[in-house]
Amino acid sequence: MDRMLFLAMNGAKHVARQQATTANNLANVNTNGFKADLVSFRALPVVGDGAPTRTYVVDNTVGHDLSRGSLLHTGNASDFAIGSPGFFAVQAPDGSEAYSRDGGYVLDTTGMMRTRTGLPILGDGGPITVPTGMRVQLGEDGSVMATPQSGTDRTPQLVGQIKMVNPTAKEVYKGEDGLFRINGGGTAQADANVKLVPETLESSNVNAVESLVQMISHGRQYDLNVKLMQSSDQNDQKATQLLAMG
Incomplete structure (x- = not known):
């Protein structure tokens, strides 16, 4: 009976973890550039005496x-x-190179381009800085053109190029901060085939309806495991009573 209790307890614990992942996806349904986490169950053999x-x-x-x-x-x-x-x-808080799809930028007091969460946007040579008093225009290839807003010379100047990469899904992992990084460390090579779309934002790819259905399913699975735990406990109590009577 104890084995049934432990199996049901383990099932409830991992269903709760899946529900937490789904809840996090649902909470980011309006987060620009957010990529949903995918989870599944996998079977593991029970170690010990008994049927294999x-x-x-x-x-x-x-x-x-x-x-x-x-x-x-x-x-x-x-x-x-x-x-x-x-x-x-982008440059992560620890100084390493990381990757994002949450576009949009602001210029800080030094003219450095940062994401709206404060992370420096990287070019091939490091963070991109725009001279003060210039209007910025982005190109499809990630080029950052700056045009003077005063003086007689209004010729656009190339001040940097946003580094864009395209590693495969197996080459990257998503950290707890929502940024993607290369498995095993290192950096990805710039890819000229990646295209930037100016004056545009990408929405989250989370399907709110599907996530809500998953939340309901997780709740039912959790309740089923709790009922199994209760049944196992009740059976143990009855067995103990019978042994006491004997």
């Missing part, structure tokens, strides 16, 4: 959905999206 066919299941994060979200034209010159598979490079 006994198994239990555990939650397993199998990756992330890299499908593109909807593109929304905003008309805002400081917005941009990645219009093809791939990412643009």
